Amino acid sequence: MNSPPSRRKKAASPSSTDSTNEDISSQLDPGSATITVTAVEVTELTQEEQSDRLHLERKVERAFFEAGKALAELRDRRLYRSSHRTFEDYCRDRFGHSRRQSYLLMDAAVVFDNLLEKCDRNDHILPTSERQVRPMTKLEPQQQQEVWLRSVEIAGGKVPIGRIVKDVVQCIMERTQVPNTYQIGEVCQIVVKDNPELRGKGGCWAIISVVNDFSCNVKMWDGEYAVGLQHLKSYNYLPAECEQIHSLSDRISRVYFDSLEETVKSLLQSLGKVNRPYLTAVEEKLLTLLESEYGRRP
Numbered sequence: 001m002n003s004p005p006s007r008r009k010k011a012a013s014p015s016s017t018d019s020t021n022e023d024i025s026s027q028l029d030p031g032s033a034t035i036t037v038t039a040v041e042v043t044e045l046t047q048e049e050q051s052d053r054l055h056l057e058r059k060v061e062r063a064f065f066e067a068g069k070a071l072a073e074l075r076d077r078r079l080y081r082s083s084h085r086t087f088e089d090y091c092r093d094r095f096g097h098s099r100r101q102s103y104l105l106m107d108a109a110v111v112f113d114n115l116l117e118k119c120d121r122n123d124h125i126l127p128t129s130e131r132q133v134r135p136m137t138k139l140e141p142q143q144q145q146e147v148w149l150r151s152v153e154i155a156g157g158k159v160p161i162g163r164i165v166k167d168v169v170q171c172i173m174e175r176t177q178v179p180n181t182y183q184i185g186e187v188c189q190i191v192v193k194d195n196p197e198l199r200g201k202g203g204c205w206a207i208i209s210v211v212n213d214f215s216c217n218v219k220m221w222d223g224e225y226a227v228g229l230q231h232l233k234s235y236n237y238l239p240a241e242c243e244q245i246h247s248l249s250d251r252i253s254r255v256y257f258d259s260l261e262e263t264v265k266s267l268l269q270s271l272g273k274v275n276r277p278y279l280t281a282v283e284e285k286l287l288t289l290l291e292s293e294y295g296r297r298p
Contacts, residue, residue: 064130068109071102078258086258105130107137110196111144118145125152131162135169138215138228140193143172173214180229182208182216187245188232189275190220195231203273206232207242207249221252221272241277248279255290264290 045053071091074080080090091097097105108130115126115133127133127148136144147168151160154168182188185208192202201220206227210217215228237245252268260268267290271283279287 060128062112064105064128065109065112068105068107068112068130072106072109075106081259104134107197108133111136114141114144115148118149125157125159128159129162132160132165134162135166138226139169139172140230147172180211180213180216182211182229182232182234184208184211185242185246187235187237187242187277188216188218189235190218190227191231191233193231195228198225198227198231200269201225203275204269205235205245205272205274207246219249221249221268222256235275235277237277244277248274251287251291255287255294 074090075087078087080087080094084090084093088099088102091099091102095102108127111133112127133144133148136147139147147165151165151168152158154160154164188206188208190198190201190204190206192198204220206218206220206225208216209219209224212226215226216232218225218227218232235241248271252271256265256268267286271279271287274283
């Protein structure tokens with residue numbers, strides 16, 4: 001009868017894990033133990049890899065910019081009209097955006113576009129998120145460029161966090177502070193001054209609804225907007241004349257809605273640009289006809 005094979009014990013080598021642990025644990029101060037770490041050589045990037053890295057970094061940088069540009073085109077061309085009555089409803093249902101979030105992205109894209117004109121994208125640091133440019137949206141283009149370059153300098157040549165940008169903006173606004181003398185209910189004219197956010201609004205009347213430190217919230221023929229002081233010019237109307245514009249604004253607002261025919265919108269926009277506190281007889285008849293047609297007159 002064959003006997004079963006015997007099991008031979010493997011001798012533990014001095015360099016085994018158990019021996020190492022025993023050596024470390026036996027020391028009075030384990031924290032002083034020496035552990036050997038093998039260095040791993042990191043290979044340099046090839047020229048192609050460096051090019052790919054730069055390309056991908058640029059895509060990350062421009063992600064919020066591309067989103068803002070796309071949203072602006074969707075809004076301006078009304079490409080949402082086949083499924084939604086308003087742009088805000090479309091953004092909420094399609095992207096999960098609040099109204100504020102969509103407009104912040106569009107405002108940020110305008111600032112980023114302006115910075116591109118000043119900064120060489122291959123040599124200079126550019127914003128990588130909407131929060132970094134948010135504090136600059138109410139500044140003039142030249143001031144935006146000044147703020148960004150100064151913020152990058154403060155950040156040591158790196159992308160500055162939003163707090164740095166906000167602090168630099170505050171310093172500039174304090175340096176150039178002009179008292180806001182507008183009053184609620186005052187009627188002003190919109191002055192574009194190369195501000196793409198106000199495209200198509202040049203010459204329109206606007207009624208002051210909120211007075212801020214460096215801007216005003218205004219009511220126009222098609223909605224409400226926040227406008228910098230440099231983009232407002234008072235008509236200096238008498239109180240009774242302001243009331244006439246208030247009445248006109250209310251009438252147009254009751255008629256206007258986003259899915260109106262373009263010809264009707266154009267007519268309402270022309271009424272939103274009248275530089276007098278009253279309508280001519282023909283204008284009055286046209287507006288009355290629209291009120292009757294769309295059944296929104298009280």
